[in-house]
Amino acid sequence: MHGPITVHSDHRTLLRDGTPFFWLADTCWSAFTNITDEEWDHYLDRRAEQGFTVLQLNTLTQWDRCGAPRTRHPFATEDGIRYDFTRPDPAYFAHAQAMCRRAVDKGFTLALVVMWCNYVPDTWASHIFPDNVLPEELVEPVVRTVCETFREFNPVWIVSGDTDFKSEAARTRYRQVTELVEQYGPGLPKAYHICGRSADLPDWFADHADFYLYQSGHNRAGQDCTFTLAEQFAARTPRRPVINSEPCYEQMGFSHKEYGRFRRSDTRRALWQSLLAGASAGITYGAHGVWNWQRDNAPAQQLIRHPGEEPVHFGEGFLRALSWDKALTFPGAADYAFARRFWLERAPALPEPCQEILAAYTPQVRAARWGQEIVIYLPVNAPLPLQGDWSGYTAEALDLSGAGTRAPVSLDVQADGTTRLGMHPFYEDALLILRANPRA
Structure with a gap:
């Protein structure tokens, strides 16, 4: 026991x-x-x-x-x-x-x-x-x-x-x-x-x-x-x-x-x-x-x-x-x-909410810093704008519908200084996981 x-x-x-x-x-x-x-x-x-x-x-x-x-x-x-x-x-x-x-x-x-x-x-x-x-x-x-x-x-x-x-x-x-x-x-x-x-x-x-x-x-x-x-x-x-x-x-x-x-x-x-x-x-x-x-x-x-x-x-x-x-x-x-x-x-790292990184505030989308990663829950597949320049990061999407499939997601810096996370290829909701590029 x-x-x-x-x-x-x-x-x-x-x-x-x-x-x-x-x-x-x-x-x-x-x-x-x-x-x-x-x-x-x-x-x-x-x-x-x-x-x-x-x-x-x-x-x-x-x-x-x-x-x-x-x-x-x-x-x-x-x-x-x-x-x-x-x-x-x-x-x-x-x-x-x-x-x-x-x-x-x-x-x-x-x-x-x-x-x-x-x-x-x-x-x-x-x-x-x-x-x-x-x-x-x-x-x-x-x-x-x-x-x-x-x-x-x-x-x-x-x-x-x-x-x-x-x-x-x-x-x-x-x-x-x-x-x-x-x-x-x-x-x-x-x-x-x-x-x-x-x-x-x-x-x-x-x-x-x-x-x-x-x-x-x-x-x-x-x-x-x-x-x-x-x-x-x-x-x-x-x-x-x-x-x-x-x-x-x-x-x-x-x-x-x-x-x-x-x-x-x-x-x-x-x-x-x-x-x-x-x-x-x-x-x-x-x-x-x-x-x-x-x-x-x-x-x-x-x-x-x-x-x-x-x-x-x-x-x-x-x-x-x-x-x-x-x-x-x-x-x-x-x-x-x-x-x-x-x-x-x-563990022992815990997710620390960081909604401030989202350039377009959509409360159903949740973002958190989790150790060395940024983890974003995206309930609906759509491009996601982030505040600032994220070109030093890589992003992948994790399919949450049961298959557990992963796929890379594009990160494109825009003229207004924001960064656009591209659409993932999955039908349902996903986790977007951003990691700092060690070569950046």
């Missing part, structure tokens, strides 16, 4: 067992409730083969998971929805502990959410479904149980899940949870998973975090958050490593049931825009069907009826996912694994 993740003295790099560590996570939020032992072993083998290093899991029930009825529950329940928090199920926590043991034996670091926002008063999720807000007097025993169950695995404690901090009630509760985690799971790194497209992490929580997580999310109109939030968190005080811990998921439908799904090219764009804009400590991948553990014949939602009450829909609300075994084969996972290899080849 690996030791706990620590933070390098540069305040930007994560370390594991003393060496630079790239956070390549997969979101499998509902693992402890929805997955059979055989499925879990298959999942671990597959993600290990692909090079993933971190698993983001929810310690309690993921409120918006697939609505499949065969699930395990951490607390006594009569309807599979509402919990009696005074009656934790020891078998649930023992089984989750056994699942974690198999995961760390495979080399994974676990990033465990302590309390998703639906259990917390006055958050966006508890407004939708208020029946499972954890009573204040039960916060301490629940957090203690979570920490005592999982602390032996050296996890990252993700204190909050998909939360906003807009109300004093929510902030007070998460301050309480943070202090309890520090008491019952000491010496382990902490972070906060906040809601999509938000940089709202109050100063108290920033001071208690070891690194910053943000969520660029699943709203089609909000995809520029991949780089705008990276820039905001990278500039924040205190300085911390930054990770986009929930970009758009491959094959997930757009938020608010807007027609369409995010494809491989969308998830790849989110990846490179995040890394080169300041979220340089790693990246999280998500496959729609894996995070919620969808099965072919299982409903995406459950409809729960109680006498005298309106029916309650419980489950995830996006376009229906393909089954978990199909989602586990989505090709975008390979793009994220490639990014980890690219990062490790250049």
Whole structure:
């Protein structure tokens, strides 16, 4: 089992067992409730083969998971929805502990959410479904149980899940949870998973975090958050490593049931825009069907009826996912694994954003100095003007669509003093890599 993740003295790099560590996570939020032992072993083998290093899991029930009825529950329940928090199920926590043991034996670091926002008063999720807000007097025993169950695995404690901090009630509760985690799971790194497209992490929580997580999310109109939030968190005080811990998921439908799904090219764009804009400590991948553990014949939602009450829909609300075994084969996972290899080849150097070299400011194009190289993510094939004379450099394009093909790119100094990077020959997005010519 690996030791706990620590933070390098540069305040930007994560370390594991003393060496630079790239956070390549997969979101499998509902693992402890929805997955059979055989499925879990298959999942671990597959993600290990692909090079993933971190698993983001929810310690309690993921409120918006697939609505499949065969699930395990951490607390006594009569309807599979509402919990009696005074009656934790020891078998649930023992089984989750056994699942974690198999995961760390495979080399994974676990990033465990302590309390998703639906259990917390006055958050966006508890407004939708208020029946499972954890009573204040039960916060301490629940957090203690979570920490005592999982602390032996050296996890990252993700204190909050998909939360906003807009109300004093929510902030007070998460301050309480943070202090309890520090008491019952000491010496382990902490972070906060906040809601999509938000940089709202109050100063108290920033001071208690070891690194910053943000969520660029699943709203089609909000995809520029991949780089705008990276820039905001990278500039924040205190300085911390930054990770986009929930970009758009491959094959997930757009938020608010807007027609369409995010494809491989969308998830790849989110990846490179995040890394080169300041979220340089790693990246999280998500496959729609894996995070919620969808099965072919299982409903995406459950409809729960109680006498005298309106029916309650419980489950995830996006376009229906393909089954978990199909989602586990989505090709975008390979793009994220490639990014980890690219990062490790250049470690300990990290990308330093340098948008100022672009003569025509196009924010979707991201430029960074990375050691001795300039790395530019070009989402659309077009000539790219650079500030100044780059005739002392050579440039090549790396095809990101899966083939890994490389091709030279022309650099032509213009009469106005700028340099024109020519078009590369590839059909989709590419990395442009500029290196100083040793003969110049």
